[in-house]
Amino acid sequence: MARSLGRLFKGFQSPAFPKAMGAELCPATCVSVRTPFVRTILALPSAFSSKPQDFSLPNSSWGPEMLRLYNHYKSQCEVEVEGEEKQEGPWQRLPSYNRSLKFTPAADLCVLPSGGVYLSKTIQSKARLFTRNITDPGAAFEYVLFVNKEKQKCVGIFQTGHLLEGPPGHVHGGAIATMIDTVTGSHATVLSGPVMTANLNINYRSPIQLGHTVLIESSLDKMESRKTFISCKVTGTDGSKLYTEATALFLSISVSHLLGG
Numbered sequence: 001m002a003r004s005l006g007r008l009f010k011g012f013q014s015p016a017f018p019k020a021m022g023a024e025l026c027p028a029t030c031v032s033v034r035t036p037f038v039r040t041i042l043a044l045p046s047a048f049s050s051k052p053q054d055f056s057l058p059n060s061s062w063g064p065e066m067l068r069l070y071n072h073y074k075s076q077c078e079v080e081v082e083g084e085e086k087q088e089g090p091w092q093r094l095p096s097y098n099r100s101l102k103f104t105p106a107a108d109l110c111v112l113p114s115g116g117v118y119l120s121k122t123i124q125s126k127a128r129l130f131t132r133n134i135t136d137p138g139a140a141f142e143y144v145l146f147v148n149k150e151k152q153k154c155v156g157i158f159q160t161g162h163l164l165e166g167p168p169g170h171v172h173g174g175a176i177a178t179m180i181d182t183v184t185g186s187h188a189t190v191l192s193g194p195v196m197t198a199n200l201n202i203n204y205r206s207p208i209q210l211g212h213t214v215l216i217e218s219s220l221d222k223m224e225s226r227k228t229f230i231s232c233k234v235t236g237t238d239g240s241k242l243y244t245e246a247t248a249l250f251l252s253i254s255v256s257h258l259l260g261g
């Protein structure tokens with residue numbers, strides 16, 4: 001298993017990932033990718049799962065606002081150039097799967113050369129991404145992320161389902177933190193390669209009603225050595241109503257940090 005992981009994460013270990021905004025993250029068709037890290041992420045589901053499903057595509061639970069915003073950004077993933085074929089636009093959609101690793105080794109428990117013990121095969125086979133583990137469409141988090149390479153921005157469009165209740169009729173603060181971590185964490189990953197959230201600082205300004213669609217816009221503040229600083233705002237879909245503001249610090253990690261922990 002350690003060998004499988006080593007191969008899997010090989011692309012994560014390059015120190016050059018801060019320049020990964022030059023990466024070609026996949027548009028809706030998921031065909032054109034260039035950096036090793038992005039290739040690794042996108043290759044994960046097809047390499048390790050028999051039936052990968054991209055959960056960031058529209059489904060029947062998406063309401064009109066969710067669809068409107070999705071179409072708004074998707075239309076900017078490709079641009080028409082007169083007399084030429086369509087070209088990549090400023091925005092690119094990030095695909096989203098419900099698991100990142102699916103191992104096949106026989107050993108149920110993996111003891112790494114470093115002495116750390118990684119997840120058992122049983123746990124790994126059941127592991128699912130937190131934000132994608134409720135399979136009933138529309139019940140929890142429905143979302144799609146887009147990144148803009150040039151502007152170093154990322155947006156998340158989230159439709160908040162009834163299972164996310166905190167205060168009556170409104171979204172739980174932990175669910176809001178999860179949405180923010182998802183957008184800023186994905187943004188930091190695109191910018192810097194493998195990272196972990198070290199600090200998340202959230203100001204809740206106004207409650208979000210269950211069922212509402214919100215826009216989460218994240219921007220790069222600065223990069224310093226292993227640190228990527230990102231800030232973001234959660235607003236209504238027209239950007240006028242401010243629900244939440246946050247800043248986040250991500251630290252670049254090596255694969256051994258993840259495995260030995």
Ligand SMILES: CCCCC/C=C\C/C=C\C/C=C\C/C=C\CCCC(=O)SCCNC(=O)CCNC(=O)[C@H](O)C(C)(C)COP(=O)(O)OP(=O)(O)OC[C@H]1O[C@@H](n2cnc3c(N)ncnc32)[C@H](O)[C@@H]1OP(=O)(O)O
Pocket residue numbers: 041100181182183185186189194195196197198199227249251253257258
């Ligand atoms: C994780 C990726 C793996 C690959 C997954 C595969 C596919 C993924 C595909 C796509 C992924 C896309 C999106 C991801 C979506 C969501 C993201 C979710 C992310 C999470 O949900 S993740 C879980 C929560 N997260 C943790 O579970 C972290 C626990 N924690 C640790 O694992 C360590 O704590 C760590 C690594 C953070 C640092 O440890 P460390 O040993 O590497 O670094 P160290 O402590 O030496 O600090 C070095 C310098 O950072 C400063 N520093 C450190 N911590 C600070 C803090 N809190 N505030 C301010 N400054 C801080 C120091 O002051 C020093 O600064 P200076 O160098 O200037 O002195």
